[in-house]
Amino acid sequence: MKNEIDGMFLLTVFAKIEKNGTAVTNDLGAGFTLEGITVNSGFDGYEVYFDNGKVQLTLGFHNQWNTTAENETEYDEFVKMLNNIDKKY
Template sequence: MKNEIDVHQALAVVNKITRDGVKQDGRYLYEGLTVEPDSDGYTVVLTDGRTSLTLFFHNKYEFDYPDSTALASFMHRYWAIYSA
């Protein structure tokens, strides 16, 4: 299964979570998604605990998920935050 996202949209979701979410232990929590910035400053992980979307430098990204149900749940939350 090929997963394509617009990195600029993903960064908008990350921005909203870091702006409106609760900071806890270096992570930001908002509406079921967590943003975990990496220490290098160039990588960020967006996760719901089962599915992760890692955003790298130069508009590259990688999904990690156990099954399509987990991905669908993650994307539902992702789009709800992006659309709000």
Template sequence: MKNELDNTFILRVFDKIRQFGTKQDDRYQLNGITAFTDMDGYTLFVEDPKVKLQYGFHNQYHYDYEDDEHVKQFTKKLKEIDEEY
């Protein structure tokens, strides 16, 4: 599966998860999605139980998943957050 990520989309969704989500330690959770940063704040992590997205400096990103369908479901959740909040 070719993963093309809209940088403004992921940053916007990350911000919405932080703004409207529930904070637990250094992580925020909203609608089954967890979002957090590394210690220096340069790398964002957005994940659910089946997909992990690491988004870093210079707009570099990496998905970790086992099945393309999981990424589709993950992306759908992110779009729902973007539309609802």
């Protein structure tokens, strides 16, 4: 999987989803959803979560991130969704 995303990009997309999305409550608590991506923040604010139903990406302290993508196709689709939100909003 290509490392084509960084912490600043993820935080920018998170803010756009938070601003333009619809409020939701899920297993992680209060969050927002926009165009198939749901975001939540950790209880201490040091982690943010992105989820599209197939892939979950966690951005943690010092901009380190990891993902549950099972293959490159899922990951690429997820990144495409993030890029679309970034460009559109």
